[in-house]
Amino acid sequence: MAEEELQESDTAVRLFRVSEDGEALRFQFRFNSVGRKTKVSFLYRTGIIEVKLDRPAVKNAIGRDMLKGLQHALEVVTADSTANVLVISSSVPRVFCAGADLKERRTMNPSEVQFFVNSLRLTFSLLESLRIPTIAVIEGVALGGGLEMALSCDLRICGEDATFGLPETGLAIIPGAGGTQRLPRLVGKSFAKEIIFTGRKLDAKEAHSIGLVNYCLPAGGAHLKALEIARDINQKGPLAIKMAKRAIDEGLEVDLSSALALEEECYQQVMESKDRLEGLAAFAEKRKPIYTVRPQHHQEASVKEWSLRGGPVGEAVIGSHGKLVYNYYGGNSKMNELMQRAMAGCLCSS
Structure with a gap:
């Protein structure tokens, strides 16, 4: 529906x-x-x-x-x-x-x-x-x-x-x-x-x-x-992926000498990361690495007191007017209003 x-x-x-x-x-x-x-x-x-x-x-x-x-x-x-x-x-x-x-x-x-x-x-x-x-x-x-x-x-x-x-x-x-x-x-x-x-x-x-x-x-x-x-x-190191993209994209717009200097700068950033050490440790221990920048698997946001029966599932979409809209099965406009305020923090939290 x-x-x-x-x-x-x-x-x-x-x-x-x-x-x-x-x-x-x-x-x-x-x-x-x-x-x-x-x-x-x-x-x-x-x-x-x-x-x-x-x-x-x-x-x-x-x-x-x-x-x-x-x-x-x-x-x-x-x-x-x-x-x-x-x-x-x-x-x-x-x-x-x-x-x-x-x-x-x-x-x-x-x-x-x-x-x-x-x-x-x-x-x-x-x-x-x-x-x-x-x-x-x-x-x-x-x-x-x-x-x-x-x-x-x-x-x-x-x-x-x-x-x-x-x-x-x-x-x-x-x-x-x-x-x-x-x-x-x-x-x-x-x-x-x-x-x-x-x-x-x-x-x-x-x-x-x-x-x-x-x-x-x-x-x-x-x-x-x-x-x-x-x-x-x-599954790869998130920072490494970002630095690789930056090195490639920005490097292609400059001369080779400048591009290699950029590569060095990007490499230095991953050298200083905890993820690099975790990658080496995981390789030595023959396991999958657990990198620091990973999605949070579960977040909870408290909403103003509001009674709701059942457990409907909803979805957040970008509406045609360009604003974030949260829809759910149930059709309660008051809850939808509360959801918009509560979920905005969940979408963008780090």
Whole structure:
């Protein structure tokens, strides 16, 4: 029933935390009533966060509301010190993101269009600059801004039915949210120019052959592969992963001598960490390491006195208006209000 209500509210972006067995937990929380004191148990399973795009009526086209949702989702992920990997996927079958919401775009004047495109470019830059690894899961179409979003991620995993393209020149514009810069850096200048000049679409096989995606799986298999990679990353030293990403990303933008100095700086930071010693100890003792920066598996937040019968399960989502919304099975508006205040601390606590 909650799913239907969420669909009706035109939720644009959803946040999930993923369990070790690969199941998505919609920031799951449970209610337990003890007398008149309600405690909210917020369950953290892993450091894997998943953002799902969900605008089925327009094939996940990016409009103002979708952009606000993405921005807020990135704020939540940035503030969550337990996050180790971010996965971006779609709830809509055979669609990742069809690009800009052109119907909405037609209602904008030139200054509004420029502001929107600048905001989208900045949002994708924020996605790219996240300290943790990011993985785009692409099943179906990834066009225009949808492909630019995927290009802003560290890794891209697609299904064999995926379609890629930057068709903007056909509308007498250019890719304006990073496409002209990230695509050539990924696949080379010559391939990028041909793709952008012609605006043609690439199938999954060609995308894989030119290095646009890391893996191409049978249709429907990209999500499982992405979670497999995410779980693998999640088991590594969190600080080491962040420093490796920084060394690679920032190092490629400078000369080799400066890049090697940056590598030394990043290595020094992991040398001084407790995790490095734990990794060596675990190797010697033939056990799995227990690193210091790990998700908390169980948090509790006390809420104002409120009686609640039963134990419904709810979910936290990013609403189409860009604000965090907590929904639960039961429909009690007073409890929902209390939940919003209580859960905000749980989402971002370290």
